[in-house]
Amino acid sequence: MIIRRPPDLPTAEITDEALYHDRRRWLAATAAAVAGLAVPRSAAALGQGQDDKPTPYDVVTTYNNYYEFGTDKSDPAQNAGGLKVKPWTVSVEGDVKKPGRYDLDDLLKGLPTVERVYRMRCVEAWSMVIPWNGVLLRDLLKKLEPGTNAKFVEFTTLADARQMPGLRYDVLAWPYVEGLRIDEAAHPLTMLATGIYGKPILNQNGAPIRLVVPWKYGFKGGKSIVKIRFMETMPKTAWNLAAPNEYGFYANVNPNVSHPRWSQKTERRLGEFFRRPTLMFNGYADQVGSLYSNLDLRTNY
Ligand code: MTE
DSSP: OOOSSOOOOOGGGOOOOHHHHOHHHHHHHHHHHHTTSSSOHHHHHTTOOOOOOOOOHHHHTTSOOOGGGOSSTTHHHHHOTTOOOSSOEEEEEESBSSOEEEEHHHHHTTOOOEEEEEEEEOTTSEEEEEEEEEEEHHHHHHHHOBOTTOOEEEEEEOOOTTTOGGGGSTTSOSSOEEEEEHHHHTSTTOEEEEEETTEEOOGGGTTTOEEEOTTBBGGGSOSSEEEEEEESSOOOOHHHHHOTTTOOSSOBOOTTSOBTTBOOSEEEETTOSSOEEOOGGGGTHHHHGGGGTTSOTTTOO
8 A cells, every 4th residue: 555654543533422432232133133254252261451442433433445536545535526326236147046236225125235344454454443334245255156267357447537536646556446256245244335334335435335355454355346256267356456466366464574665563453553463364353264275375375
């Protein structure tokens, strides 16, 4: 990522969202919503001091990476307001039984909605805890029926120069593209989010639909998706194309592999003073570790 200064936020800017600041209510809501998925037992058992209180709504929605709207953390909240997100069309292409150009409402029709509170860890070594609403990507896969040669899924996001001032700068080879292996896409933690804190997702966070993969660095979570393509070969992703030695395809959170320009051992949870140790797979190792048992995670970063 383009880093101009260490990410920081004055503590005074950080205020709490009333409902979610109430720890007891939050714990109850979390337990009911995710049945233990969001807070793996191993982290607690290891005594890592994981206190996954959701990050205040006003921080989640004002400290963003969405380079199509500018590279400063405050740019997306300032510049994305005018993005037209309805109607919204998503093309489904490649090796899939039900390809087509879907209106977003039709694409998601009939899929169960979920709420999940996930830790999110940016490659820039800051993190947040976000209560997401949306659908599980696996449920959409079941509906679309990928073919047997679909080993990967590619997500292409909107690139509209009339609406996105950041496209004037060739920071990345637009459009922003991300991808997953099909088993990562089908994992029960992987979501397509349409809401945050029970409200429709704001444009700066990726309205009307964005990917959420909590065990990977945040850049996997492509915002404002317009195309989903099923492929036999590994997709060429925007960050990997821009800096292959810095951003690999897998992008699993791994404190043992430093970014070439900084360590990944610790992170700053926005709203907290002390840094915390970064956990393997962002603390979701129990759930996702088996996906990578045959992979050297030092070379496949
Ligand atoms: N998606 C698009 N289209 N453009 C982007 O610049 N930035 C990524 C990801 N998705 C980005 C994107 C990065 S680097 C991060 S850390 C997350 O969005 C940030 O998501 P958030 O701002 O909702 O926390």
